[in-house]
Amino acid sequence: MEPTDTSNPDYYHKVVDCQWACPAHTNVPEYIRMIAMGRFADAYMLNRESNVFPAILGRVCDRPCEPACRRRRVDEKAVAICRLKRVAADHRDDITERLPKAPQHRNGKRVACVGAGCASLTVANDLIPLGYEVVIYEALDKTGGLMRTNIPAFRLPAEVLDEEINYIVDMGVDLRLNSPVDSLRELLDEEHYDAVFIGSGAPKGKELNLPGRDATERIHIGIEWLESVAFEHIDSIGENVLIIGVGNTAMDCCRSSLRLGGSNVKVMARKPREFFKASDWELEDAEEEQVEIVINHSPKAFVIEHGKLTGMLFEQMEYDIDERGKITGSRVTGEKFFPCDDVILAIGQENAFPWIERDLGIEFDQWDVPVVDATTFQSTREGVFFGGDSAFGPKNIIWAVEHGHQAAISIHNYCQQRELTERLPDRMNLSSTKMGIHEWSYSNDYNPASRRQMPHVELKKRFEKINIEVELGFTVDQVITEVERCMNCDVQTVFFDKLCIECDACMDICPVDCLTITNNGPEHELRQRLRAPAENPEQDLFVSRDLPQTGRVMVKDEDVCVHCGLCAERCPTGAWDMQQFKLQVAYAEDHQ
Numbered sequence: 001m002e003p004t005d006t007s008n009p010d011y012y013h014k015v016v017d018c019q020w021a022c023p024a025h026t027n028v029p030e031y032i033r034m035i036a037m038g039r040f041a042d043a044y045m046l047n048r049e050s051n052v053f054p055a056i057l058g059r060v061c062d063r064p065c066e067p068a069c070r071r072r073r074v075d076e077k078a079v080a081i082c083r084l085k086r087v088a089a090d091h092r093d094d095i096t097e098r099l100p101k102a103p104q105h106r107n108g109k110r111v112a113c114v115g116a117g118c119a120s121l122t123v124a125n126d127l128i129p130l131g132y133e134v135v136i137y138e139a140l141d142k143t144g145g146l147m148r149t150n151i152p153a154f155r156l157p158a159e160v161l162d163e164e165i166n167y168i169v170d171m172g173v174d175l176r177l178n179s180p181v182d183s184l185r186e187l188l189d190e191e192h193y194d195a196v197f198i199g200s201g202a203p204k205g206k207e208l209n210l211p212g213r214d215a216t217e218r219i220h221i222g223i224e225w226l227e228s229v230a231f232e233h234i235d236s237i238g239e240n241v242l243i244i245g246v247g248n249t250a251m252d253c254c255r256s257s258l259r260l261g262g263s264n265v266k267v268m269a270r271k272p273r274e275f276f277k278a279s280d281w282e283l284e285d286a287e288e289e290q291v292e293i294v295i296n297h298s299p300k301a302f303v304i305e306h307g308k309l310t311g312m313l314f315e316q317m318e319y320d321i322d323e324r325g326k327i328t329g330s331r332v333t334g335e336k337f338f339p340c341d342d343v344i345l346a347i348g349q350e351n352a353f354p355w356i357e358r359d360l361g362i363e364f365d366q367w368d369v370p371v372v373d374a375t376t377f378q379s380t381r382e383g384v385f386f387g388g389d390s391a392f393g394p395k396n397i398i399w400a401v402e403h404g405h406q407a408a409i410s411i412h413n414y415c416q417q418r419e420l421t422e423r424l425p426d427r428m429n430l431s432s433t434k435m436g437i438h439e440w441s442y443s444n445d446y447n448p449a450s451r452r453q454m455p456h457v458e459l460k461k462r463f464e465k466i467n468i469e470v471e472l473g474f475t476v477d478q479v480i481t482e483v484e485r486c487m488n489c490d491v492q493t494v495f496f497d498k499l500c501i502e503c504d505a506c507m508d509i510c511p512v513d514c515l516t517i518t519n520n521g522p523e524h525e526l527r528q529r530l531r532a533p534a535e536n537p538e539q540d541l542f543v544s545r546d547l548p549q550t551g552r553v554m555v556k557d558e559d560v561c562v563h564c565g566l567c568a569e570r571c572p573t574g575a576w577d578m579q580q581f582k583l584q585v586a587y588a589e590d591h592q
């Protein structure tokens with residue numbers, strides 16, 4: 001193998017698995033260390049650089065970082081990364097003076113954002129400090145978009161939403177509530193904007209056209225029903241409720257139903273549990289509240305008697321699943337009737353753009369979704385950009401935030417008459433954490449503690465009102481153990497091959513056998529003859545240049561390293577050092 005190019009930021013970035021997995025590349029280990037030191041405001045501001053909404057995402061992020069967490073390779077339970085984000089928000093001091101501000105003089109450029117959701121707000125957050133005038137059009141009378149209408153208040157309180165959104169609005173956004181955009185042509189022709197960003201989400205719930213669908217009003221579209229609940233247009237539901245679908249929206253629907261009077265709430269899933277789209281923690285919370293999840297039942301018909309919904313008929317399914325976990329066949333084994341008073345359809349969301357005329361030069365694909373460049377977020381019409389769910393379909397808040405950051409760079413380049421692809425690369429900084437011969441500036445002892453469980457409001461009390469937040473958050477005392485579970489994956493083992501004398505001291509002390517001095521060879525062969533086979537090809541091997549003593553190479557399996565620093569402590573020549581890696585991500589402000 002060729003020597004590893006550690007000058008490429010992607011190499012060390014990929015070793016920080018949580019940060020690599022996060023769409024916005026939040027510096028997770030650093031903010032956890034700040035929390036460990038009681039620097040809650042600093043941790044909040046570090047979070048805010050990349051994810052903009054730390055308190056919101058600390059409650060409702062889909063947590064792509066946690067399945068990637070290296071701690072799972074040790075005890076199968078990730079560090080509570082998401083909830084630690086909330087800790088920084090809950091315990092911070094006043095940070096208003098540290099927030100970005102609009103300059104005294106504008107730059108003369110006007111940008112319109114359609115929708116006051118997370119993507120548009122991120123665009124505003126990035127562009128207003130550069131002097132742009134940003135106008136946000138929102139059809140509803142409140143900001144937040146699907147964050148407010150589709151995430152129940154018992155998971156995301158309105159005051160948390162309002163506070164973090166207002167940090168952005170108060171920079172000087174021209175916010176126009178109750179102002180739906182009915183015609184993109186009119187917006188483009190009459191308002192004279194230099195660029196338009198469309199962050200209107202995926203506001204249309206999918207239908208289930210089965211016999212009986214149009215015979216009753218007791219069949220609801222999930223996201224529309226949640227919006228009606230959020231705005232208090234609906235305050236009750238029948239005792240027996242069926243939720244069709246098993247994604248995160250379905251979990252919000254079933255838990256909301258319990259708070260509105262449902263006493264027998266079932267979630268109906270077509271497939272086995274391993275194929276559910278809902279996050280594990282969402283399923284656990286629903287089942288804790290006594291929601292029953294029924295697997296392998298495919299909807300067949302709504303049963304209507306004398307004009308009234310009495311239940312649904314389902315086909316009972318059986319599946320063939322191969323060794324890769326893929327469904328290779330299915331069959332119907334019977335039918336079953338489930339009584340109900342209401343049905344809520346939560347089987348997916350779609351984009352809806354009836355207000356975008358099809359002769360404006362914006363190309364739509366076969367699914368009636370705009371064709372958007374995945375790097376620049378520009379549509380096929382110059383100056384019109386998309387982001388969030390409206391660009392690539394339903395994902396989650398953290399993806400929409402990252403889309404907003406990237407779209408802001410493109411809008412800034414467009415307005416300054418630069419190439420949209422003229423984007424600064426990610427950079428990195430490495431700094432030694434050595435404080436003494438055997439002392440580091442980070443906590444490198446392995447802590448065997450189990451993951452801290454988030455305290456909840458007791459079951460009986462949480463149903464008294466629909467807006468009682470279920471998760472209580474960690475106290476400062478409760479978080480002390482959890483922060484020590486982080487393995488500091490950003491503190492990298494940096495190797496200096498010219499100093500190595502091949503004494504094997506680092507290999508002897510390594511607790512996970514991730515180091516090997518050996519003859520070089522092809523990767524597939526080299527992976528198998530290390531001291532412990534490197535069996536995860538998605539994580540790169542580190543391969544040094546030829547060592548001066550024998551011409552062999554130092555090989556490190558980055559997949560299993562626990563960043564303990566013992567190799568660097570033991571090395572008699574200083575060939576190993578523990579250095580903190582900081583990824584430097586470029587935002588719109590860096591492209592001035």
